Amino acid sequence: MDADFSSQRTKMVDCQLRTTDVTNASILDAMGAVPRERFVGEERRAIAYIDEDVRVAPARGGAGPRYLMEPSPLAKLLQLAEIKATDRVLDVGCATGYSAAVLSKLATSVVALESDAELAAAAQTSLAALACDNVTVVAGPLHQGHAAGAPYDVILIGGSVERVPDALVDQLAEGGRLVVVEGTGNAGMARVYLRSDGLVTGRNAFNAAIKSLPGFELTRAFEF
Numbered sequence: 001m002d003a004d005f006s007s008q009r010t011k012m013v014d015c016q017l018r019t020t021d022v023t024n025a026s027i028l029d030a031m032g033a034v035p036r037e038r039f040v041g042e043e044r045r046a047i048a049y050i051d052e053d054v055r056v057a058p059a060r061g062g063a064g065p066r067y068l069m070e071p072s073p074l075a076k077l078l079q080l081a082e083i084k085a086t087d088r089v090l091d092v093g094c095a096t097g098y099s100a101a102v103l104s105k106l107a108t109s110v111v112a113l114e115s116d117a118e119l120a121a122a123a124q125t126s127l128a129a130l131a132c133d134n135v136t137v138v139a140g141p142l143h144q145g146h147a148a149g150a151p152y153d154v155i156l157i158g159g160s161v162e163r164v165p166d167a168l169v170d171q172l173a174e175g176g177r178l179v180v181v182e183g184t185g186n187a188g189m190a191r192v193y194l195r196s197d198g199l200v201t202g203r204n205a206f207n208a209a210i211k212s213l214p215g216f217e218l219t220r221a222f223e224f
Helices: 002-020 025-033 042-047 071-081 098-104 117-129
Strands: 054-057 066-068 088-092 109-114 135-139 152-161 172-182 189-196 199-207
Touching: 002 025, 002 071, 025 071, 025 098, 042 054, 054 117, 071 098, 071 152, 071 172, 071 189, 071 199, 088 098, 098 109, 098 117, 098 135, 098 152, 109 117, 117 135
Parallel strands: 088 109, 088 152, 109 135, 152 172
Antiparallel strands: 054 066, 172 189, 189 199
16 A cells, blocks of 8 residues: 555646646655655545545634645745755645655755644644654644744745735845635636845745635625
8 A cells, every 4th residue: 555655646646746747856746755645534545635625624713724735835835935955944735744754855954834733733643753843733723833933934825815915025034935726716826925135025926726724714804
C-alpha cells in the first residue's frame, strides 16, 4: 500500500502540478515527499491524491466542513509566495497539518494555526510522527492570526475567504508576502499581498476554485 501511495504522489506531481505551471523544484520535491494520505481519515486515504479538495472534518460548532486544499492550487500559492529557506511562515487554517508539513521542507520555521481543537490535535500527532520539528501547532481564531509569533515572512491562508483581515496583514514582516484565494466558487482569485517600505499592496495571480475557510465571513448590513 505504501508503494501505491508513492506512485500516486509521483502521478500527482507529474499530472496535477507540472501541468499547471508549477515549476519550483523545491515545491515539487516537497509535495512529492510528504505522504498526503497520512493527513486524511482512513476512509478517505484511497482518494488522498485526487485533484479535488478532500474533506477532513464535518461541520461542527457553527463552522462549516474543513478540507485539505486541492494539490494544484496549494502548490501554485506556495510558488506565488516565493518561499525562501530562511523564511518564517504562518499557516492559517492548517487543518490536519498537510500544508504545514510541506511548508516545513521549504522554510526555516512554521507556525500552524488551527481553530478546531480536534484538527489541531490531529495535526500535532501527524507532524510529530513525520519529525516536522520546525513546525509549531497553535490553537486560536484563524482570522486573528498569531501575533505572538509575528512578524512572518510568509502567510498562507488555507482556504478561500471573502476578504483578508487587517489583523493578518499587520503580521507581515517587511518584504513579507501573504497568499490567499479571495472570493467563492468559480469566482475565486488567488492574490499575493506584499509589504514594502511599510505599505501593503496586492495583485491578482490566477483563478482558483477552492473550499472556503470558516471564520472569514463578512458581516452583512441589514437592508430595509
